Amino acid sequence: MTESAFSLHPRLAADTLPIGDLALCQVMLMNDARFPWIILVPRRPDLREIIDLAPEDQATLLAEITAVSRVLKRLIEPQKLNVAAIGNVVAQLHIHVVARFEDDGAWPAPVWGHGAREPYDDNESSGFVALLRRELGHL
């Protein structure tokens, strides 16, 4: 018998840059320079919905969404945060935390499905990832 183990969906891996692990979630930066956009993926197998998480994991997820939201708010000072679990394309449970601005090119529409991703250049992403790592603690 094999036990089901967590593994990150390849599409999520391909579209993001790794930041690190919080207690529950793998944290990634969406590789899209148009929007400051973090993805949280609970490291539990076979999750599709927030309600699939055990109650204690739900509470941890909320704490980690809050931590990431606060870091984005402090660093980026967005006009609005967009927080969402959608998963219509990649069903593996993942939470988007996106810092939004009225001049960000998609506003007021959501970012999901808006045009094509514009990958960061390496210097830009490595600086941002390093900053997020430091702000999120010792990832």
Added chain:
Amino acid sequence: MTESAFSLHPRLAADTLPIGDLALCQVMLMNDARFPWIILVPRRPDLREIIDLAPEDQATLLAEITAVSRVLKRLIEPQKLNVAAIGNVVAQLHIHVVARFEDDGAWPAPVWGHGAREPYDDNESSGFVALLRRELGHL
């Protein structure tokens, strides 16, 4: 001196049908027959973001999102739930819980900003609202 009080944003009131109040949130059905779509609005003044809520209110919000998600899952059996706090158009904090299907006309795109709302006819909405009231307990 006047104390700031909660009041529902007129745009949210205009676009929805009232279901009732949970401990924290006012619960409404989005008046859009294309998607089974519930809106939760914490009855606290001056909220824009989930992180503006006190920690105990955040926990209650999560419990209420979970309750609404479970009811939609049981009643509607969607392929996916979409849960989101966006607020780019109406900044008052409100959470969307939407039951999604692969043949729902917007799939896999999000519902926000997708075409025009199609109001329920009265019989249809009153039956659905009554069912949701019963399932969510004594609202």
